[in-house]
Amino acid sequence: MRVRLNKNIARIEILSDDFGKIMEQANKRKIVENFKKLGFKYICLDLEGYSLSK
Numbered sequence: 001m002r003v004r005l006n007k008n009i010a011r012i013e014i015l016s017d018d019f020g021k022i023m024e025q026a027n028k029r030k031i032v033e034n035f036k037k038l039g040f041k042y043i044c045l046d047l048e049g050y051s052l053s054k
């Protein structure tokens with residue numbers, strides 16, 4: 001897992017196999033709440049998934 005930061009955007013990179021886990025309603029709500037508390041306006045999930053070669 002990795003989070004890339006760009007001004008007010010947090011881009012979350014996770015393994016493709018974990019997409020279902022992060023998109024569960026309770027998990028998604030917690031993730032958004034926590035990043036908003038840190039001052040991010042946008043929280044994005046990278047649909048390409050995490051890759052060591054990026």
